[in-house]
Amino acid sequence: MxxxxxxxxxxxxxxxxxxxxxxxxxxxxxxxxxxxxxxxxxxxxxxxxxxxxxxxxxxxxxxxxxxxxxxxxxxxxxxxxxxxxxxxxxxxxxxxxxxxxxxxxxxxxxxxxxxxxxxxxxxxxxxxxxxxxxxxxRSRPRPAWAPSSAALDALTTRERETLLHLARGLSNAEIAAALTVSEHTVKTHVSNVLAKLGLRDRIQAVICAYETGLVTAGVPADAGLSRQALPLLGETSPPDPPRG
The missing domain is CATH 3.40.50.2300 (Response regulator)
Known part of the structure; x- marks a missing residue:
């Protein structure tokens, strides 16, 4: 194509x-x-x-x-x-x-x-x-129109964890390693997150994670998770290959 x-x-x-x-x-x-x-x-x-x-x-x-x-x-x-x-x-x-x-x-x-x-x-x-x-x-206050926490409540525990990792810029392979699942499973989680939150792509997922308060700039995205600290967005490995 x-x-x-x-x-x-x-x-x-x-x-x-x-x-x-x-x-x-x-x-x-x-x-x-x-x-x-x-x-x-x-x-x-x-x-x-x-x-x-x-x-x-x-x-x-x-x-x-x-x-x-x-x-x-x-x-x-x-x-x-x-x-x-x-x-x-x-x-x-x-x-x-x-x-x-x-x-x-x-x-x-x-x-x-x-x-x-x-x-x-x-x-x-x-x-x-x-x-x-x-x-x-870091410089902007959370906007009044940010989605409510009710939207995030629709996510499963794994989907919520996936969103946290997306917010730190991890690739599918890195998320799979962090969650100890296959990349195919991660792709399913990502698709579910986007669908449930009405998001277009991973970038909008990152914005949503920050603006709903799920992640705060400067605060580790894994707060409350039993996993090691994750790097900040922009300090991660290159993006996924074209096959997505």
């Missing part, structure tokens, strides 16, 4: 460069390029794209608004691109529905890997971006 991609960036050379890299890969086709967010959202709808690669900062409709429009109206998944590893829009972009966040100096192979991972339904954050997200959680 071919992954259909829309690339949006107001800088033509940057946009064309990313498009050329992706279009040269087997199983990936760049179906449209766009100079702003409005063009990107329209192209996604017209072309039936699977993944949209969006620059965060574009004139007119920026990447965040485009991401929100795309996530609301289509099944297309979005990867945000930024020049800055301390971009203040990380938090907003992820809330808008972004499934990935990369720096523009990303290596060719990492860019291709990110598109494949996101197209498979998983999520991906550059390590420096993940650390920025944790900083945001």
């Amino acid at each position: 071919t992954i259909r991609v829309v690339v949006a960036d107001d800088q033509e050379l940057v946009r064309s460069g990313f498009a050329m890299i992706l279009d040269a890969q087997p199983g990936i086709e760049v179906v449209a390029e766009a100079a702003d967010g409005a063009e990107a959202a329209q192209a996604v709808r017209l072309q039936g794209a699977d993944v949209a690669l969006l620059d965060v900062r574009m004139p007119g409709t920026d990447g965040i608004e485009a991401c929100r429009a795309i996530s609301t109206a289509t099944d297309c998944r979005t990867i945000m691109l930024t020049t800055f590893d301390s971009d203040e829009y990380v938090y907003e972009a992820l809330h808008a529905g972004a499934s990935g966040f990369l720096l523009k100096d990303v290596k060719r192979d990492d860019l291709v890997h990110a598109v494949r991972v996101v197209a498979e339904g998983d999520s991906l954050l550059a390590p420096t971006v993940a650390r920025r997200l944790v900083e945001e959680f």
